[in-house]
Amino acid sequence: MGAYTALTPIVSKIFCSNSQAVLMVRRRPPTVSGGGFVVTDRDQRVVFSVDGCGIIGASGQLIVRDGDGTAILFIHKKGGIVQALSINNWWKGYLMDYGEPSKLIFSLQDPKPLLCMNGDVRVTVEPKGRKRHWDYEVTGSFSQRACAVRSRAGHVVAQIGVKGMLVGKDFYHVVVQPGYDQAFVVGVIAILDNIHGESTRC
Incomplete structure (x- = not known):
């Protein structure tokens, strides 16, 4: 028997694997x-x-679909006066239920470059805990295809742009x-x- 791998589902456990996944x-x-x-x-x-x-x-809206083309995640950039005055751009990710956004499952904060010196992109999984402000962060440079998603404990969740593999703007690997x-x-x-x-922006 193989070693047991603890699953960390956010969208769904069906998208969690017991082995490393190489995605293109x-x-x-x-x-x-x-x-x-x-x-x-x-x-x-x-x-x-x-x-x-x-x-x-x-603009500012994204839909993630599974391999069958079913919408599983709706993402949008928060707007309004409060957002305009914030030092961060906020993105919200919702589960899709019968083709409509339903449950909020994560929030991502992207610091506005002119207002914030600390450029860490951080993600909070809902519901928020009382003693934590984020659960995951993106380190490195996405534009250079050399970055990683890390957990709050510092563990690498995913590596974007893998050394030794073909990497470019239009085609890259994610492990x-x-x-x-x-x-x-x-x-x-x-x-x-x-x-x-890039590709999702008009």
């Missing part, structure tokens, strides 16, 4: 403006896709460690992609 992210053709990207496994099977504003027609939610990782990548004005 490929930008949709540039003819689809703001078209998003497709995520495949080692066997070139589509396991996730992300729709950007060129497809769903709304998700055993037990972690791959759909959640793809959701974080979708936000990073939008923040950096």
